[in-house]
Structures are given as C-alpha cells and as structure tokens.
Amino acid sequence: MATLTTNLFHGQGERDHRLDVVEGQWPADVDGSVYVVGPDKRGPGGHWFGEQGLVERIRMRPDAEGRVVVEHRRVATVVDGLRRRHPRLFAKVQFMELSPFGVSNFANTNVAAIDGRLFLGYDAGRPVEIDPETLEHLTPVGANDEWLQSAPGLLEPLCAVAAHPAVDVEDRSMYFVNYSQLSAAGVERETWLARWDLEGAVQRWRVVGMSPYDSIHDVKATEHHLVISDLPFVVEPDGFRGAPRTIRNQTHTSLWIVPKSDLDAAPPGATVQATEVRLPMPSGHVLVDRDEPGGLVRVVLQHMPLADLMVSIGPATRDHRNGALIDAEYEGMVALAVQPSVIGRYLIDPVTGRVHEAEVVHDDERLWGGILTTTDLHRVDARRHQRQLWYAGCGFDPDLVPQPWWDLYGDAADGLVDPAQLPQQAVPGALARIDLESMKVAEVWAYEDGAFPSPPTFVPRTGSDRPDDGYVLVVVHRDGDKELQLFDAQHLELGPVARATAAGFHPGLLLHSTWMADRIGPRRSSYSVPVRRDVVGAVRGIPGVLRSMARMVRDLRRERTSGGAAVERP
Numbered sequence: 044m045a046t047l048t049t050n051l052f053h054g055q056g057e058r059d060h061r062l063d064v065v066e067g068q069w070p071a072d073v074d075g076s077v078y079v080v081g082p083d084k085r086g087p088g089g090h091w092f093g094e095q096g097l098v099e100r101i102r103m104r105p106d107a108e109g110r111v112v113v114e115h116r117r118v119a120t121v122v123d124g125l126r127r128r129h130p131r132l133f134a135k136v137q138f139m140e141l142s143p144f145g146v147s148n149f150a151n152t153n154v155a156a157i158d159g160r161l162f163l164g165y166d167a168g169r170p171v172e173i174d175p176e177t178l179e180h181l182t183p184v185g186a187n188d189e190w191l192q193s194a195p196g197l198l199e200p201l202c203a204v205a206a207h208p209a210v211d212v213e214d215r216s217m218y219f220v221n222y223s224q225l226s227a228a229g230v231e232r233e234t235w236l237a238r239w240d241l242e243g244a245v246q247r248w249r250v251v252g253m254s255p256y257d258s259i260h261d262v263k264a265t266e267h268h269l270v271i272s273d274l275p276f277v278v279e280p281d282g283f284r285g286a287p288r289t290i291r292n293q294t295h296t297s298l299w300i301v302p303k304s305d306l307d308a309a310p311p312g313a314t315v316q317a318t319e320v321r322l323p324m325p326s327g328h329v330l331v332d333r334d335e336p337g338g339l340v341r342v343v344l345q346h347m348p349l350a351d352l353m354v355s356i357g358p359a360t361r362d363h364r365n366g367a368l369i370d371a372e373y374e375g376m377v378a379l380a381v382q383p384s385v386i387g388r389y390l391i392d393p394v395t396g397r398v399h400e401a402e403v404v405h406d407d408e409r410l411w412g413g414i415l416t417t418t419d420l421h422r423v424d425a426r427r428h429q430r431q432l433w434y435a436g437c438g439f440d441p442d443l444v445p446q447p448w449w450d451l452y453g454d455a456a457d458g459l460v461d462p463a464q465l466p467q468q469a470v471p472g473a474l475a476r477i478d479l480e481s482m483k484v485a486e487v488w489a490y491e492d493g494a495f496p497s498p499p500t501f502v503p504r505t506g507s508d509r510p511d512d513g514y515v516l517v518v519v520h521r522d523g524d525k526e527l528q529l530f531d532a533q534h535l536e537l538g539p540v541a542r543a544t545a546a547g548f549h550p551g552l553l554l555h556s557t558w559m560a561d562r563i564g565p566r567r568s569s570y571s572v573p574v575r576r577d578v579v580g581a582v583r584g585i586p587g588v589l590r591s592m593a594r595m596v597r598d599l600r601r602e603r604t605s606g607g608a609a610v611e612r613p
C-alpha cells in the first residue's frame with residue numbers, strides 16, 4: 044500500500060478558511076501575501092494540470108483574532124464564464140480543453156508579481172493579469188493579434204507563451220517566450236522573444252539558431268541577457284486517443300542566450316540570434332543571477348532526470364513490480380517522483396556558449412521527488428546573486444512507480460539512480476535548503492506518514508534588506524486536515540516556527556507561488572484588452588494559423604513517408 048497521502052486532488056474550489064495557529068508563534072515581522080495558483084481540481088481523475096486556474100491567497104498578517112486567512116478564487120476569464128453557460132461546447136483532450144472559442148487558457152500554472160501587479164502564466168495561453176486584492180480576473184496581456192497563434196479560435200486561439208516570464212524588476216518589464224506549439228519533430232520552431240513594459244503593446248523578435256525542442260516553459264533575465272530553457276514534454280498523436288507513450292523524454296537541457304541589446308538594436312519583427320548551450324539532464328525551471336561577473340552568466344537549473352509530465356496515473360495504471368492497480372485516489376498524478384531531487388549550477392559564456400563551470404548537488408538518501416523551488420527574488424542583492432535555494436519534494440514511493448513509466452525508463456542509464464536500484468522503502472517528502480555557493484544540501488526537514496510540502500514560498504522578513512533573510516512558507520498535504528507551516532529560512536532543522544490549520548482545510552495540490560507586498564492604493568495601471576479587440580485579433584489570425592497548420596501536416600506526412608517518428612506537442 045502506498046505511503047504518499049491520497050489527499051491530493053480533493054480540492055474545495057472557492058472556499059475561504061481562517062486557520063488557528065496550533066503550534067509555535069506566527070512571527071510579527073511578515074506582511075503581504077503568498078499567492079499560489081494551480082488547477083481547480085475537485086477530485087482525482089484526468090490530468091493534474093487539466094482544470095481552470097484557482098488562486099490561493101494566504102495573508103501573512105493574521106486577522107484580529109490571530110487567525111491566518113486563506114482565500115481561494117477561480118480565475119474567471121471570459122471563456123471560463125462561457126464554459127459555465129455552454130458546457131456542451133467544450134471537450135477535454137488529455138490536459139487541454141477545446142471549443143469553438145479555441146484552446147481554453149486555464150491560467151493555472153505560474154504566478155508572477157511586479158510593480159504591485161499579479162500575472163498568471165499557462166504554457167498554452169497568454170499571460171493574464173488578476174487583481175491581487177480582489178483576485179478578480181482583469182485582462183489578458185496582449186491582444187490575440189499581438190502573439191503568434193498556433194491553432195484557431197474565436198476568443199482564445201492557441202497562443203503558446205511559456206508560463207514563466209522573466210520578471211525584470213530593474214528594467215520594469217517582463218519578457219516572454221512565444222512559440223509555435225504544433226510542429227513536426229525535427230523542424231525548427233517559430234520562436235519569439237516578447238518584451239512588455241507593463242503597458243501598451245507587446246513587442247516581439249524572432250529567435251533563430253535554436254535546435255528542435257519539445258516545449259519552452261521558462262525564461263529569465265540577467266542584466267544584459269535573456270536565458271531560455273526548454274522543457275521535455277512529448278505528446279504523441281495517439282496519446283490523445285489514450286494510447287501509451289512510445290518515445291521517452293530527451294536526456295539533456297537546451298539553453299538559448301540572447302543579448303538584451305540585440306532587442307534594442309533591431310525593430311520588433313526582426314530576427315535575433317541565440318547562442319545555444321546543451322547540458323546533461325533535462326530541466327524544469329531556470330534561475331539566473333542578474334550580475335555577470337567577468338561577462339559570464341550564472342545559471343541554476345532544477346533538473347528533472349527521468350521525470351515525465353505526460354506519464355499520468357489513470358484508472359488502469361498498474362504498479363510495474365506486480366501489476367497491481369494503483370489506487371484511484373492518485374489519478375492525475377504525474378511521474379515526477381522517480382529520482383532524487385537535483386540542482387545544477389553553471390557558469391556560461393553567453394557569447395560562445397562555453398560552459399566554464401558545472402556542478403550538481405543531490406542527496407540520494409534524503410531528497411527525492413523534487414517538485415518546486417523558491418528563492419529570494421525580493422531584495423536587489425539577492426537578485427544580483429542567488430546564494431540559497433529551498434527545494435520541496437514529495438519523496439519517493441515504491442508503490443507509485445507506474446508501469447507506463449517503467450516501459451519508457453526502466454532501462455534508462457541517464458538518471459542519478461538506476462531504475463533497477465530504486466529504493467524498496469518509501470523516502471519521505473521533505474523541505475531542504477541548498478547552499479548555491481558551496482553546492483551542498485545545508486538542511487533537510489522531512490515529513491512522515493506520506494505528508495509533503497508544496498509549494499514552498501520565500502517570504503522576506505519585514506524591515507530587512509539582507510538577502511535570504513526571512514521565512515519559507517509551505518502548504519503541507521497530508522491525510523486529514525492540511526496545514527501551513529512557516530520556517531525560519533536559515534533554520535529549517537529547528538522545525539516550523541508556526542503551524543496553522545483548521546478543521547476542513549483541504550485545499551487541492553496546486554502549482555507555483557510567489558510572495559508579494561500589499562498593494563497600497565488602487566491599481567497603478569488601466570491596462571486592459573477589450574474583448575471586442577480580442578475577437579477581432581483572433582479572427583484576423585485564422586488565415587495565418589490555417590496556413591501554418593497545413594505546413595505542419597505536410598511536414599508530418601513527409602516525415603511519415605521517410606520513416607521518421609512524427610511527434611506532435613501540446
């Protein structure tokens with residue numbers, strides 16, 4: 044019987060909670076809120092990522108009775124409203140949803156804060172802005188015709204924009220990667236870097252010099268460069284009909300580095316050249332230092348060896364060891380927790396792509412199943428140079444290694460631990476502090492009985508501007524009532540400084556998070572894309588989208604004729 048909690052996907056939607064501090068003392072030197080976003084799942088089934096976004100706001104200052112207030116609101120986009128009124132027009136295909144309005148933008152993956160404003164990301168849709176106070180949906184970023192479109196729709200044509208933008212606080216702008224999400228394998232994708240100054244038009248430059256990739260999920264900005272990272276995310280055409288995967292994920296990470304000055308030098312619409320870097324092991328997310336001492340870019344990668352976001356536990360998924368059906372309560376969970384958590388640090392020459400230093404850190408005894416990381420991105424000095432990272436994971440459960448994963452990776456030689464040598468006992472979920480200077484696991488706080496923390500969020504100490512000075516907040520998922528735990532960021536091994544919970548506190552497992560200071564006064568912008576403008580932009584894009592889809596079909600046919608593997612990405 045599996046150890047990991049089954050209390051993953053029984054979410055409660057838009058329910059609010061007031062949590063009692065049941066142990067320790069909630070510190071007085073915190074303020075603002077932690078925002079978490081994720082799929083609004085109300086029960087197991089389907090894919091973890093396949094629901095409209097739900098935003099969880101955790102107010103860091105307790106209310107007058109000393110309770111911690113947690114609110115949940117759906118991301119109420121225009122299409123979300125149309126789905127409620129006309130559900131028959133919508134159909135789920137794996138984790139995506141299709142309708143005449145396009146590919147629904149679930150806005151359920153990432154949350155980013157800048158300038159008192161809050162933005163949600165979703166790889167198969169445009170970023171959207173929500174109000175950090177009311178949590179209301181405000182506007183998409185950029186009208187449909189400001190983005191490259193990959194599939195037609197009347198309101199939400201598929202605009203693939205990596206869920207993680209580069210939030211450039213110093214330049215007061217955001218950078219996005221927008222790319223063609225449907226293509227034949229081996230064909231160079233149309234990929235664009237977009238810059239948005241938080242108002243007005245989205246400006247785009249076409250990036251050239253990129254080898255074929257599966258998908259792009261993350262981009263980050265140094266003082267002078269943009270660093271794009273790819274994400275292994277293979278969807279085979281037959282997968283849409285429920286067929287098992289036949290192609291495993293890639294064994295490397297591709298990075299592409301583009302000088303910001305190239306965007307200044309070329310008009311929007313022009314092409315810019317990327318420097319490509321290839322590193323061993325695929326990655327989920329990328330971090331960079333803003334500083335570039337000696338002209339080198341320091342990159343930190345959250346690697347994900349042998350993980351596969353498209354291997355999801357379904358109703359007929361079996362344990363690879365004995366053929367036993369895996370408990371239906373885990374339906375929707377993806378194969379993330381199959382290796383130790385590993386972080387890589389690299390010093391790269393952005394001009395030549397030469398890797399000057401490469402180091403990885405992992406702890407095969409104590410840290411498995413890494414899901415999400417957090418760092419201090421709130422202080423200038425911390426952004427200039429990232430010194431520490433907190434990594435939370437769900438551990439390893441030998442009873443939750445699905446047969447479809449084993450079929451693809453059972454003989455893989457590019458993991459950290461040989462699949463044949465996977466632990467026979469469960470490794471508990473844990474929160475760890477990783478020292479990015481010494482590349483050591485500095486501290487680990489482990490959870491028993493199948494509990495695990497996710498996501499972790501760095502919360503700066505009020506009144507301090509020292510890098511990494513503050514707390515790490517985690518949501519602990521476990522059987523029964525869940526809880527919040529707040530740790531001193533430098534002393535995880537002392538245990539949480541405060542725990543807060545309440546009867547009936549059962550939020551579902553969400554995804555990324557961020558801390559943000561309270562906004563003082565009204566929203567500082569009137570930016571908004573009118574729906575009418577959006578519809579016009581969508582319709583105007585249809586001929587171009589149909590042309591590129593015809594090209595893709597031609598490429599796929601050509602590949603099939605020549606015996607190559609045809610791969611379609613989401």
Ligand SMILES: [Fe+2]
Pocket residue numbers: 152153206207260327328555
């Ligand atoms: Fe992500």
